[in-house]
């Protein structure tokens with residue numbers, strides 16, 4: 001009884017302290033109320049639900065840009081003011097110029113999904129982890145992965161032909177799970193030296209089975225209460241959150257069960273790799289082996305601890321697997337609706353293969369892949385149009401003034417070119433809206449048109465992003481460490497797919513929407529159950 005009373009007392013005290021802190025911080029804050037923005041929505045979730053769980057990703061972003069501008073005042077949960085922006089200079093300032101001055105406020109969500117790895121770490125801890133991980137993502141390291149990407153994609157092509165076509169000329173196939181199996185095998189071997197054998201055996205492995213439909217189960221159809229609860233987690237002590245997460249509640253349980261399996265598999269891989277290393281057989285070129293070796297040569301003070309290694313693996317598994325599969329799925333979706341680009345890429349592959357043969361090479365090199373301008377333009381345009389992480393959130397670690405490249409009209413009609421903010425200001429950066437800005441990409445920014453990357457007319461004033469000035473991989477100290485890995489893998493996959501199949505839309509009136517399932521996921525409009533899928537008609541060539 002005493003302990004229950006103590007818990008109630010402690011809970012009320014913590015709640016009151018949190019409320020007092022919230023009120024004080026809001027009273028002190030520089031106001032952003034002068035900025036235009038949508039009506040505030042409910043006190044509980046404000047405009048957050050429109051961004052986190054819309055019917056279709058982009059519903060809110062595209063409407064807000066048209067109605068109010070590129071830098072707005074929106075409402076976060078519990079009436080909190082939030083700065084929403086798609087402005088190039090603002091994004092560049094926050095990601096590139098400001099180092100670690102803009103922190104990630106949603107770390108509990110990241111921890112639930114990925115563990116305390118690189119995506120989760122902050123400040124000096126992040127810088128240390130990133131420094132150790134960088135060599136594993138160097139160009140030299142990645143070049144060695146190309147044959148593996150190619151072989152994995154080839155295995156999938158052969159399996160598709162054997163199992164699905166069985167003599168038929170064409171078939172309607174949901175290509176999304178196939179691309180996911182390819183990237184699962186690829187991340188297994190390249191990142192961990194581990195064979196999931198997913199293309200051959202499907203989702204039989206423990207990890208693949210635990211991951212199946214995770215994102216849809218955990219992130220589709222979220223209620224306002226679920227969105228609000230996640231925000232409460234950010235404001236209460238971490239030990240309490242961990243206690244709550246152990247409760248067998250649907251979404252939490254799904255995430256916790258998955259992460260438990262991912263940790264077990266990661267530990268198993270580390271044990272096997274360590275045993276190999278102890279036997280003097282540590283020549284493996286996978287990311288984790290490179291990381292372990294890099295770690296061994298570090299000053300003991302800056303090394304990754306044993307507890308830090310496992311979360312890097314659970315992070316790489318998730319960050320490096322479905323991200324690439326989904327982007328490749330979107331590329332095939334767009335190509336199925338643009339047959340002229342399929343043909344141009346096939347011609348390009350043929351010419352590049354002929355040139356490689358002439359010089360005596362049997363396979364294409366990384367330089368060959370990069371010389372294929374049409375393929376690259378299709379990939380860039382797909383990454384622009386379908387940033388699978390459409391929104392990133394940050395919190396200012398100090399008072400600051402955020403510069404804007406697109407001047408904004410305030411509610412009183414004043415034109416401003418910067419926004420003063422206070423420490424603690426919540427900020428939402430719409431990568432999706434930036435990627436569709438006519439000011440950056442031209443008047444037809446809302447259309448999928450790869451020519452824009454071939455015409456040589458794009459000259460954005462503000463340089464942003466690690467690849468083609470896109471916001472898709474984020475940028476700066478927290479930019480995607482795996483962007484080159486992803487680009488190379490997608491090049492290899494798309495080449496194999498396009499050489500072997502022609503893609504066209506499925507029969508009937510199937511409309512694909514930008515589905516909200518954690519990542520931007522293709523879904524069929526009007527489907528009874530929201531699930532990621534991309535049916536396409538495939539003709540064997």
Ligand code: HEM
Nearest residue numbers: 118119319320323324327389472473474478480481482486
């Ligand atoms: C098309 C594919 C991909 C996209 C669109 C993508 C996108 C992103 C984005 C937007 C971030 C920033 C996240 C944040 O700030 O919270 C990020 C970070 C990260 N990505 Fe990727 N990613 C892709 C592929 C990959 C691959 C293939 C790997 C690894 C093999 C990877 C590993 C990571 C890691 C470890 C981070 C954290 C970096 C840090 O905080 O230092 N990603 N990615």
